[in-house]
Amino acid sequence: MTDLAAWLAAFETVSIAFFLVVGAFQLVLMITAGLELRHLRRHLVPGLDRWVLRSPTTPTISCLVPAYNEAASITETVWAMLALDYPRLQIVVINDGSSDDTMQLLIESFDLRPTLGIDPTPLTYKPVVELYRSETTPRLLVIDKTNGGKSDALNAGLGYAEGRLVCAVDADTILEPDALSKLSSAFHDNPNILAAGGSVRPINGCAVSQGRVIDRKLPTSFLGTVQAIEYSRAFLFGRLGWNRVGGNILISGAFGLFSRRAVVDAGGYMTSTVGEDLELILRLRRRAMDMNQSDHVWFGPEPMAWTEVPESVRTLARQRNRWHRGLVDVLWCHRGMFGRPRYGIVGTVVLPFYLLEAIAPIVELLGMVVGIVGLATGLMKPSLFSSFILAAYGFGFLLSSISGAYESRLDMGQTSETRLARRVLIQILEQFGYRQLTVVWRLWGIVSWLRGSKEWGEQTRKGLQANLVAKT
């Protein structure tokens, strides 16, 4: 019994220390995110972008849209891309060996005809079956290739793209019309920038017409709303906060703008990991720092994209497993950067923070088990346990509230009392049940990584048809 008490006391100390360190990180990120937001708001000059866009130096952007069994949303996505407000734009859809009607739908909807093309890059990928150009929309190029996964498809897109900048967009993602012009301004401000990313929000529940989100709403389901809160926390805290100190290492795979030269020179997307977005940014920054070049990666909260989030527990569990597996895999791949001052803030601060994120589910689960054992055996005071739990959950609620407030100010959304009340309610409820589930899913991700799993898992999507309102 004395041994158990000693173990419990030791673990209690470790848990509290872990909580304090993570809390301190998040507190600092909260402050830096606030400072960054203030800075960005002071520099917003609406309407002046047209001067830059008209400039002869405005780079062509190639939007890479990898599509695997995306028949439910591909046509709507491509129409939305073609409607983007950017003067020099190429859309490259890469059909990654879909077994559904994706390719047929593209051929019929855009009047595609086989064409010839040249890939000048040294990138390798699975064989291309055919290249197509659209008779009706010349800015569209479709690559039909054998299945090789998302990264392989993106590499093929990088090869045939014509733009100096490439924008990786998921096939179930819709960009705001001004998203590219806003995001590309980062490359005007600093031509040596490696990559820039914008915010991603759940499209579930929003009304979509002609490839545009016309009514911003919270998803109707609990799971959808809770993810909307998570997304705003992740983008308006983490990424905005890291931006301020030059520590951004994650540009969402659903929406990011890259220097094509930087990505091709770094060898393109890595095909052997499921965390290809995080891995690419880390590799780009690492390579730039090794070569004493600019390693700047920028995040802007205003350029915005909408994506479908899973609303079934099963699909969400698979997604979270994959995300966490990807995180652990990438941290392991780049373990050589940890704690090394030559990698600046990334090596000394950001990666250790992500390592804490990676092991957080283990500590949280052990904390819950130890707490319950401690309470059952009477070795832990109920008041201490409840204080700890309430403090952790209260802090989580505070973070969600502040990011919710940031989000309202940024995108002028959430304009009804009912929506706000629902959001607040779910911010409270997510701490009980959902948070514990995510711990289990992330643990499952660690176990899958240890077992060497590289699977993406089946993604079930409703498609954007569900969000469509009458077309005019």
Added chain:
Amino acid sequence: MSNVVVLGVIALVLAFGVAIQIGAQQAVYRRTESLARIEANSQSLVRAMMSGQPWQLGQGENELTSAERSELFAEVGAGLVGTELERLRTMAETYDLTTLIDALDAKRWWHRLQAVSLAAALAIDDRRRPQLLDDVHPSVRAAAVAWSGRVGLATTAGRITDLLDDPDGTVRAKAFAVLSEAPPDTVSEDLIRILVTPRNRQMLLAALHLAASNQHPALAKQARMWSTDDDPEIRAAAIEAIATEGSQELVGLLADGDHTVRRAAVRGAGLSRKSELSGPVGCCLYDPCWEVRNAAVATLKQMAAPGALVLRVFSRAQMMDRSAD
């Protein structure tokens, strides 16, 4: 007792969380209402401008504050020229809106920005414009550059050229954009000044790129002296600037030891629009550097029939190779 304290703190956290979200929502409400008022006025203003009919500022619930009036005219006037701009200016004068431009001297930067944006939209010049190009706030400087682009660079071309070296990226980008759209004769003298005695590498590179888009003979002459610089990026920029002059010189540079220079020579061949270069540029499709191959593809596309033929033969061969792999 400790439980009471913990519960009290949690209640405070909850209250604070809810309060900041309500506060943010109220701010959104205010802004949404303001935008709705501007939108309502904007529609009637655009209709009146198109028809040439008189226009009445919104009353009652559509009544605008002076900041909103300024925003309305800045938004509507931003892209207007000719008769429509004249009409808009007359309407602005009817409502004394041009007096809002007096805020060019305001203490707060956002008031100055508003005034600059309005003056730019209405294309009204003011003696204070050159001073605003030196404003302490980068957004005001950037707006003043755009304003200069709208009313003409006659007196400010030199200062705007100097802004190519501004510490703020947006100001630099706007200065570059405005200079590249300006008539070549207006800016060539100032660009030559930079090409002769550049303040730093960044400014020199910007001036060389502008010389390439400007295609003024005097600029090409000055750019030539940088084509032998030790820095390959400067050499490359200079090659693009002199592209229209000698095609033989470009053919020689297509085999340069540095890939940056080869890439620039390929791009230069595109700018020169000389179809006899399609053969040498076609050879660059086999260059060991992918960026040179990439530039060769883009250049051949610009070369009409001869370039298209070279591309067609090469792409067929590459597709066959990749299928064989």
